[in-house]
Structures are given as C-alpha cells and as structure tokens.
Amino acid sequence: MLLSRRQLVVGAGSTVTLAVVAGRATRAAAAPGATFAVPRSPEVDLVDHVLARCGFGAAPGERERVRNLAARSDEAVDRWIDEQLAPGDEQPELRRSLGRLDSLEQPVGELYEWKPEVVLRELSSAALLRAAGSRWQLREVMVDFWSDHFNIDASKGECAWLKAADDRDVIRRHALGRFRDLVRASALSPAMLWYLDGRTNRRATASERPNENYARELLELHTLGADGGYAQTDVMEAARCLTGWTVRDRHRFRKGRVEFDPALHDDGEKHVLGGRIPAGGGARDLDALLDVATAHPATARHLATKLCRRFIGDEPPASAVDAVAVAFRNSGGDVRTTLRALFRTDSFRSPAARRTKMKRPFQLVASALRTTGARTDGGAPLLAALRSMGQSPFQYPTPEGAPDVARAWSGTLLWRWRLAMGLAEGTLSGSSLDVPGLVCRAGGIEGLAAHLLGRSPHLAERAVLARSASPLGVLLASPAFQRC
C-alpha cells in the first residue's frame, strides 16, 4: 500500500484511508486522536531522557503518562523503571500484528516448515514492530542489547530457522532475568550450536581435536571479555568441556533438537580459569564451566562496561562501570538489579548525558516509527533501509555483534536521511503516517519539533523548519534526532 503525501493529506482521518491501511499494518504506538503534551524547555528533561535511552523514544502522549506517575519527575521515572522491569502482556493491537507473522510461535521443529527467508523476514519485522510499538520498551532495548551480545548471524547453516527460536526462548525469555540462565540457554540454543560450530565440537578419540569456536567466543565475548585474563589453554579446556553437545539437523527426525552424546564427550579432567573440573562429569561439565565463567570478576566488569556503553555513553566513566559491576556481582548476575544500579548512577541521570548517544540504525528506524505514531507492517522497505545502514537485524556477520559507538555509524548519514524523507513523504510502502494530523495534535510544527527532539527547537532549527517543504523529513534527518 503506497500512499502519497497528497493522498494522506486528503484522506487524513477519513475512514476509507484508515480501513485500507489498518488491514495489514499496525500503529507503531497507541496514538489517540487528541492533542498531546510536548516539551516546553530548551533542555531535555529526565523523563524524555529515560524514554529515549531506555526505550525507543516517546510515543505521542507517552511523556505525559510517565510524568503523571508521581509528583516529582525523578520519582515518576523510578516508577516507570519499576513498571518496565516487570513487563506484562502486550497491548492487543501489537499482539494482533505479531499474530500475522505465522512462523514465529512455532515449536523449533515446526519452524523448518517455512522458507528460511520468510522466518528471517518475519523475525526482523517482529523486532521492529515490538521496538516501535511495545509498551514494554526497556525489555525491547535489552533484547536488542542481548541480541548483539549473543550475536547469531541467521545466514549461517540452519540459523535462519533457529534464530527465531533463540530470539523467543533464549533472548526474550531471559532478557530481564539472571545472566547465568541466559548464558546457559544460549549455550544450548540450537541456533548458537550452529552459529559457533558447537554442534560439531566432539572428541570421540584422543586424536580428535575439539572445535574451539564457541568456547573462545564464550570467554572472549559472552563472559570474561577479550582482556578478561584467560589464556589459549583456557579456550582449549573450555572446548573440551563442551564436546558432545550437538543439534539434530534438518535431515533427521526431531530436527533442531539439542542432545548430549557421551560418546563424543571428552570426559577427562579439565583445568579452566584456575579451577579444576574432575573427570567423569559428562554433560555436567557445561554447568561447571558456566559456573566458573559467569562468576568470574572479569565477567561482571565486561557486562558492566557494555551496559554502561549502551545506557550512559560511548566512553562511560569508570565510577559508573564500577558501581554496575558491583551490583552485577553482588546480585549473582541479576539483570534487573544490575539495571536498577545503572539507572541510579549520577552519570546516567546527569543532564550532560542526555542526547549524547548516537542512535544505531535499528534505534533510528524504531524511534522514527514510534515517535511519529506511524502505522507500519515492519516490512521490506524498512528492512532494506536497515540493510543500507549496515544493521540488518540478526544478520551481523561476526560474533561480537553490531558496534555500539557513534564512530561506527557516522558513515550512514546519507541512508538515514533517505529513510527520513521516505517516511515523511509516504513513499515507504507498508508504513504511513498522518502528517497533518500529527502536526495538529502536537500544536504546530514547532510543537512537533519539540516532541521529536525532546526539547523546544533552537533558533537555527526553527529557521530551517520554516523554510522547508518537508519539516517532518528535516526533523527526522536532523542531527538531534540521530541521538538519544
């Protein structure tokens, strides 16, 4: 469904337009027809900061709802964080649009009934729909974070099917849970066993060499970190611990099932990270290894650094990293406790931190949809835009996941601008928005600017907006909107 700007203007609010669009698309966020409050201050306030940094931006009307949670805005933000850390059901509209993505709720074995490209497309669309439309924004941000931390490129082997199960049963299920549970689920995720070759890691005879791929990334990326103080021998010993775990491929009965074959396991004694794992442990070697790796102080530090980089800034201050690492360690790797500690740091709450983090392409697309209240099917044109910006969901080729610092993305401006123009001009099929209605509900062009930027527009911005033929396009492409 392609709507020109003119059609949108003519049809705004008419039942004809809405009925046609609503057939396939869903509104990215609840957007009542009434006017909504926009920021009045030239500085970004705490509520807008949290909605931008811990979510994908303020949907129309959302900042008012959060602000009304308590008398003081810092208390309101605390309430919102509490709410977000205990997510409930999705709203019916989002559930309906996710329900149209047929493949996603299938058990592992049934996923193979779909073409792999269909599963990947539906999974990618679902990620966009949820990021843009879910009321449980913090969970979606953490899903995005963990999807990179435990990166799986769906283009490898059977991952195109299995990543859908990994997203549901590993990443989403444990996104706000315990890190140890998340790592264990990931270690035994059929998609991960494919992606990092764990399924071929075997040592049936003394002369066979284990496949070190997963063991290395487990230590280097998932737990201790590259400078976490492990040695090549730790990698090789960890690989021995994990021999024998495999997954049935699609040519076999019960495809996608994860199994442990004792005959392929190296059951001798192992020495990993200074600890001894006695001989005869069999499948339990996995847990012994994960106990050591997840409880290692370097793991707390590695996770704290990455979380602070995501929520505070590209170069987070050591004090914040320390505080978050302590919370991680003291809580035994509880994600909720760790996040609460992070959101309490001065570095996170400081006005100096606001709008300093460059949105990654996925954040940009999701926030453009969410803040404008666009109707979208999360479909092909948006995924193509993400591809041109170098962040196709679930297709980052190497295990470290997509980068989380501005310099990695500063070469993507051209493609960001093209997306902004496409959305504002209504040339992206499957996504549409009522531009005149949005302007009207925000109280005019400057109100819309304040809504999208989280503060009242500067003099220079006002001057440019006054001249432009497409103020919404300019706003979405502006430097301020590239940041959260």
Add this chain to the structure above:
Amino acid sequence: MPALTLAGVPDDDRVLVTVFLRGGADGLALVPPVHDDGYRRARPRLGVPPSQALRLDGPFGLAPELAELHPWFLEGHLAVVHAVGSDDDSRSHFVAQELMERGGTGAAGGWLGRWLRARATSGALTAVATGPEVPDSLRGAPSATALGGLTELSTGPAWSDLCASLAGLYAGDAQLGRPARDALDAADRMGKLHADGVHPEHGARYPSAAEGDVAEAFGRQLAQLAALIRARVGLVTACVDLAGWDSHFAQETIVAPRMRALACGLSAFATDLGPALARTSVVVMSEFGRRVGENASLGTDHGRGSVMLVLGGGTPGGMHCRWRGLDDDVLEGPGDLPVVHDYRDVLEAVLRRHGTIDPRSIFPGHVPAPLAV
C-alpha cells in the same frame, strides 16, 4: 601541480583498494604448497592434489578455484606472499582484525586513516567502503563514506530541498558535521554518476547471480568501484569486504565459493579497469590463516600465517616467501604456519607506489623488512 610518479600518473589519481577476507582465510587452501610433503600429510582429506593446482613457483600452486587469477600472475601483474600475517597470536578474529586494521599496537586510528591524514587528502569520496559499513582501517580518516550501493541514492527536488536544509543543521555539529559534509558531497557526485550508470568496459564480465550470492555481491561492489575510479571523482582508497572465511566446519563448502568469488571478481575488476589498473593497487589480506592440520569436522581452526595478494598498480608480481616447510619443528603453537613476513611490509611496499610519506608514521613501532611486491 601534483607530483608525478614513475608511471607518469599524478599521485592523486592513484587508488589503493584493500580487500579484507574476514573470518581468517586459509592461505593453505588459496595457495597450497602442493609439492610439500608436510602439506599432504596435514591435509589428507582437504588437500589439493598437485595435478589440480595451477603452477606458481617453488612448492606452491594456486587453488583451482582461483584459476581466473593465474593469467594475471603469469603476466606479472599479481604478487603472492605466503606465510604472511601479524604478530598477534590471540587467534581471535576481532583482536587480530582490529590489530591489522589499526596497523600495529600503540597507534591511534586505522592505518588507512593515518595514511590519508598524513597525505592531507580530504573530500567526501576520498575514502569509501563499498559495503554498508566503514571498516576500522579507515578510522580517523579525514573522511570516509559507506556507499552501500551507487544506485540506491535518489535525486530530485525533495531530496535537494532536504539536503539544503540539512547542510545548515549539521554545519556546527562537532561530531557529525564532517560526516554530514562528506555525505552531502557524496550525494552530489553520486547523483551525477548514477545518471550515467555502471557499465563495465574492456569486455569485463563480473560474476552473475547464477554464480552465487557471494560472488554476485562481491562483483557488484567491484563493478561500482571501477566506475568510480574511471569517473575520477577523487577516490584515493577503497575498502571491500569479502566475509565468511571462518571454515571450522566442512571447509570445502565455505572456502570454495569464496575463492571463486574472489578470483572471478578481481579478474573482472582488473579487466574492467584496463589502463587504469596501472594506477590502481589491489591488496588482498586476512586477519590470520588456519591451523595446518584439518580438524575432525573437515574444517580448520584459527591459525597464524596466511596469504596476501597484490594486484596491479605497478607491482612486479611473482611469488614471495621464505618457505621453511611444514615439519613439526617449523610449526607454531597448536600446529600453525608461522608468520614469516609481516603484513605491514607488504602494505608499505604498495604505499610507496602511492606517494607515501614516512612509513614510520603509518606503522609506528614496526621495523621494516622490505618485500619487493
């Protein structure tokens, strides 16, 4: 008046293209030492029989999948360096790639970024990445643009209006001001190029979709690059990625299609450039090679030394390696081909033909051992 090189081409018209084989490409698959007994012992199932390899020099042959590159070698346009790599022995993709793209420890930015800075070159299309991302080697460059695809850029009045508005908004932005200027400039130039289209010359035939997605995508990027080079838009360096060489499992299915993509793509590129190949250097590199012995899943694990290729740009060609065989006392660590030649010595030899400045500023801390490539 720009300085003239030996070839009589102004420095500023020379283009350095790096092709990074991400994932650790197996040098022993690309350029197998087929006449080395140790090789045949270590690769009983994965090894290339001597009869199938194309003759290079000494014990070395070229993999049959790289056949399209053989004529370039025979004509002296292609140099092959074996047992080459970095001094990083982490065997980690990320650490090794990072180090190689940085150009040594203790240096800021990427080696191409430092080189461009030292040359004091700037402009939106000075440095491009043909893929959607700018690689770390260009970090710190005065400008670097990810092209994604030439044809994706639209033109028209709405776009022009948007660009005019954005020029003002981004002008004062400390972080994004320069990338924005580069993007605007690139949009302008690409718009002009887009109007003309990409048309390979000199009978060049890039891989089609029938030859696989990997080959098609790689060839498409090179065809676009050739068009840019011909258009003389001010390009100084370009980075191309050919990823997916991490062949822990069933190596043949992973490496063979990529070798074919590499050879067909580069051969078409060299043909397409015609006389411009004399002013265009292509360097092919990877973060490390693979273990000499094959593993139980018909693959190879992370190793050390690999292969680098230098095509065009005035290279004398030839095979370059101080080969010491593959006996146990030669191998390193868990059984890896040792790094005999440092990758920076290859890069330095190429940079010299691109009007380089003091190489010590590009690769600080590196003691050169020049290679005639």
